[in-house]
Amino acid sequence: MKLTEVLEITGAMCIVGEQLASIEVNYAFASDLMSDVLAMSRPDTLLITGLTTPQIIRTAQMLDLPAILVARGKDVPQDVVDLARTTGIVLLSTHDIMYVASGKLYARGLSG
Amino acid sequence: MSLEQSVEALRYLGLFSSLDASSIMSTAVHALHPEDRVAAARLLMREKSISGVPIVDADFRLVGLVSVSKIIEALADGRLADPVDSVMTRDVISLHAHDSFETILSCFQRFKFGRFPVVEDDGRLVGMITDTDVLSAIIRSFYSVYIHDQRRAVTLGSFSALSKEFESSADFVYDIRCRGLENAGEGSAQLKAFLQNKGFGEPIVRRASVCAYEAEINVCIHAGGHGSLRAIARNGEIILRVEDEGPGIENIDLAMKEGWSTATDAIRELGFGAGMGLPNIRRFSDHLVIISGKDKPTKVEMIFLEGKE
Ligand SMILES: Nc1ncnc2c1ncn2[C@@H]1O[C@H](COP(=O)(O)OP(=O)(O)OP(=O)(O)O)[C@@H](O)[C@H]1O
Ligand SMILES: [Mg+2]
Numbered sequence: 001m002k003l004t005e006v007l008e009i010t011g012a013m014c015i016v017g018e019q020l021a022s023i024e025v026n027y028a029f030a031s032d033l034m035s036d037v038l039a040m041s042r043p044d045t046l047l048i049t050g051l052t053t054p055q056i057i058r059t060a061q062m063l064d065l066p067a068i069l070v071a072r073g074k075d076v077p078q079d080v081v082d083l084a085r086t087t088g089i090v091l092l093s094t095h096d097i098m099y100v101a102s103g104k105l106y107a108r109g110l111s112g
Numbered sequence: 113m114s115l116e117q118s119v120e121a122l123r124y125l126g127l128f129s130s131l132d133a134s135s136i137m138s139t140a141v142h143a144l145h146p147e148d149r150v151a152a153a154r155l156l157m158r159e160k161s162i163s164g165v166p167i168v169d170a171d172f173r174l175v176g177l178v179s180v181s182k183i184i185e186a187l188a189d190g191r192l193a194d195p196v197d198s199v200m201t202r203d204v205i206s207l208h209a210h211d212s213f214e215t216i217l218s219c220f221q222r223f224k225f226g227r228f229p230v231v232e233d234d235g236r237l238v239g240m241i242t243d244t245d246v247l248s249a250i251i252r253s254f255y256s257v258y259i260h261d262q263r264r265a266v267t268l269g270s271f272s273a274l275s276k277e278f279e280s281s282a283d284f285v286y287d288i289r290c291r292g293l294e295n296a297g298e299g300s301a302q303l304k305a306f307l308q309n310k311g312f313g314e315p316i317v318r319r320a321s322v323c324a325y326e327a328e329i330n331v332c333i334h335a336g337g338h339g340s341l342r343a344i345a346r347n348g349e350i351i352l353r354v355e356d357e358g359p360g361i362e363n364i365d366l367a368m369k370e371g372w373s374t375a376t377d378a379i380r381e382l383g384f385g386a387g388m389g390l391p392n393i394r395r396f397s398d399h400l401v402i403i404s405g406k407d408k409p410t411k412v413e414m415i416f417l418e419g420k421e
Pocket of ligand 2: 035384385388390
């Protein structure tokens with residue numbers, strides 16, 4: 001699924017990601033516990049999380065994940081935005097809660 | 113690998129560095145005074161199944177030792193009623209309470225006795241060390257090591273060589289200095305860039321980075337944030353070592369269990385504390401050794417082999 005579709009489906013806005021249009025993900029993974037995310041090792045995965053700490057970026061960076069969707073419309077601190085920019089990771093934010101965002105994407109064919 | 117090599121390996125891993133005579137010795141010591149009779153020494157040895165009785169003065173200062181062979185001699189000469197003073201060895205080889213494990217081992221190697229009295233600086237007897245005490249100290253040390261490998265002994269051997277190399281020629285060194293979680297993960301990010309630069313393939317870089325990251329985060333949330341991350345990366349092999357300054361892991365087998373965590377709710381709100389970090393490290397590394405213990409530093413050493421995915 002193209003990240004542009006992810007935006008459309010979840011009504012998300014793009015916080016960081018000029019490169020967004022060219023990126024596709026094949027899977028998504030939703031969790032607030034980073035070690036659960038790290039246990040999975042599929043690079044072409046969208047990380048959906050309710051957290052806004054620098055470690056969500058670091059986690060994506062270690063796993064070569066291209067993009068993160070922050071759920072529940074939380075404000076993302078500036079240092080986290082900056083870190084996403086320097087590490088080249090797309091950062092999206094939706095008002096949907098994690099469950100709803102996941103459900104919508106799953107229903108449209110993005111598998112876990 | 114011989115026992116001697118194993119002990120050598122464990123020594124390089126720093127496993128014995130905190131063991132001194134006072135932590136190994138048994139303190140339930142049966143001693144006699146010079147004026148006690150040889151018969152009393154014989155009785156004591158038989159009842160307590162010991163092979164030597166230390167002799168002390170009124171202030172409990174070590175003045176001699178009566179061994180089984182002295183008793184046998186005295187028996188043959190019919191001198192059981194004499195004071196032990198007349199049969200005891202006076203120039204006793206003894207250990208000091210703060211003698212290192214190395215010193216203790218070399219004492220056993222050099223003198224071939226089965227036991228050594230342990231004295232304080234003022235000469236007072238505080239304990240005895242037998243070869244059994246040494247052996248059980250070695251066995252106890254093993255409880256604070258976790259090795260994930262099919263060929264445990266071989267890994268231990270290679271790690272012993274490595275530990276020396278880490279000190280002299282690590283390719284990558286990062287000082288972990290964390291306040292809370294703020295910059296936690298920066299070292300692993302730098303490591304990842306370093307490994308990519310060196311031309312390692314994506315899968316091995318990912319595995320090594322994830323494991324470094326888990327270990328670095330652990331230093332930040334469980335060990336006060338001070339430590340180091342080192343790597344030796346050459347010939348299709350990445351070797352990582354993450355170490356901190358304590359407080360250590362009391363039970364490593366428990367810590368290796370999926371879902372086991374001592375993290376607080378505050379940590380969990382920050383996204384950690386699932387109890388999955390160490391299990392992840394085990395899964396993604398090809399060889400793993402963890403050395404720790406209560407109130408000890410924690411060392412996590414991992415090896416990644418290119419093309420093992
Ligand atoms: N460097 C360390 N120093 C002290 N204790 C540690 C260290 N690393 C791990 N531990 C102990 O081992 C436990 C398990 O570690 P592990 O990394 O598997 O889980 P966690 O850190 O609690 O949670 P997670 O890694 O899933 O975020 C920790 O809760 C902690 O008690
Ligand atoms: Mg952890």
